[in-house]
Amino acid sequence: MRNEKSPALDTHETSTAKFKRLRRLRMTESLRSMVRETELSAKDFIYPLFVVPGSGIRKEVSSMPGVYQQSIDEIRRECIDVKTLGIPAIILFGIPEHKDEVGSEAYAENGIVQTAIRAIKKEVPELVVITDVCLCEYTSHGHCGIVRNGEIVNDESIELLTKEALTHAQAGADMVAPSDMFDGRVQAIRGVLDQNGFHHLPIMSYAAKYASGFYGPFRDAAESTPKFGDRRSHQMDPANSDEALREVEQDILEGADIVMVKPALSYLDVIRQVKDRFNMTTAAYNVSGEYSMIKAAGRNGWIDEPRVMMEVLTSIKRAGADLILTYFAKEAAKLLR
Ligand SMILES: [Zn+2]
Numbered sequence: 500m501r502n503e504k505s506p507a508l509d510t511h512e513t514s515t516a517k518f519k520r521l522r523r524l525r526m527t528e529s530l531r532s533m534v535r536e537t538e539l540s541a542k543d544f545i546y547p548l549f550v551v552p553g554s555g556i557r558k559e560v561s562s563m564p565g566v567y568q569q570s571i572d573e574i575r576r577e578c579i580d581v582k583t584l585g586i587p588a589i590i591l592f593g594i595p596e597h598k599d600e601v602g603s604e605a606y607a608e609n610g611i612v613q614t615a616i617r618a619i620k621k622e623v624p625e626l627v628v629i630t631d632v633c634l635c636e637y638t639s640h641g642h643c644g645i646v647r648n649g650e651i652v653n654d655e656s657i658e659l660l661t662k663e664a665l666t667h668a669q670a671g672a673d674m675v676a677p678s679d680m681f682d683g684r685v686q687a688i689r690g691v692l693d694q695n696g697f698h699h700l701p702i703m704s705y706a707a708k709y710a711s712g713f714y715g716p717f718r719d720a721a722e723s724t725p726k727f728g729d730r731r732s733h734q735m736d737p738a739n740s741d742e743a744l745r746e747v748e749q750d751i752l753e754g755a756d757i758v759m760v761k762p763a764l765s766y767l768d769v770i771r772q773v774k775d776r777f778n779m780t781t782a783a784y785n786v787s788g789e790y791s792m793i794k795a796a797g798r799n800g801w802i803d804e805p806r807v808m809m810e811v812l813t814s815i816k817r818a819g820a821d822l823i824l825t826y827f828a829k830e831a832a833k834l835l836r
Pocket of ligand 1 (some may be wrong): 601613634635636642643679
């Protein structure tokens with residue numbers, strides 16, 4: 500042996516070396532925390548809740564461990580918990596007593612969501628109550644709007660959605676979130692809210708919502724599976740991202756205050772493009788299927804569930820989401836404390 504040190508390594512250790520020792524800043528947790536680019540906070544989360552008629556009801560959704568359909572009394576208690584954990588907002592989905600062709604309970608003054616809003620605002624006034632505005636939980640056929648000759652009609656359905664949004668506002672909602680993906684609904688809802696004195700009520704639009712297989716477990720929770728057909732004539736094709744930008748742009752022009760991409764995990768590229776293009780407050784929905792897959796794998800011991808949960812939520816924020824709607828909100832907030 501003529502030399503202990505390899506000439507190659509010598510070269511690398513001179514100041515003119517070609518490769519960089521990027522590991523230097525990863526050597527201790529203190530260093531890692533100094534250079535960490537994305538930090539999750541409980542304030543990033545919006546917690547979805549499913550409200551059902553009755554009292555004393557807290558029924559676990561079989562495909563979503565840890566997620567419950569709850570009556571208003573239970574929801575009130577839940578909201579105190581949510582607030583205590585530092586989560587600023589919830590989004591309400593209602594499961595009505597009766598469903599019909601036109602989703603009447605969606606816009607009834609004393610509908611399930613309207614009644615829940617009043618109860619929550621009385622109990623925890625500081626908690627931001629967002630309401631999902633759609634008809635699919637309320638129609639007997641499970642579609643997001645009115646169906647005529649097998650077609651989900653656009654403009655007529657929007658009229659009902661504006662009524663629904665207005666009753667939510669009148670009940671005391673802090674924000675409405677139309678999730679239907681019909682054309683022109685943000686403009687219509689903005690108009691009706693403004694005409695009725697709700698100029699300051701923000702709209703969070705489900706702006707780029709895809710026709711996704713990841714919604715499966717949600718339909719158990721919200722009892723909103725379509726009885727026939729699917730949602731592909733109004734929700735987006737998973738293959739498209741240019742179209743997502745057109746959808747988002749349109750909603751912004753119509754008056755959306757926050758734009759949402761849904762689902763989150765398979766659409767991180769869309770979240771990033773939306774954030775870069777529009778500089779709007781951007782929300783992402785970490786949907787039921789994304790939640791249930793992690794829960795199932797965690798329960799089987801196949802993954803470290805809390806670790807994967809935090810990794811997924813961090814990735815959604817890193818992609819550009821300012822707000823994350825997630826069933827993990829409470830668990831993640833507890834870990835972040
Ligand atoms: Zn719907």
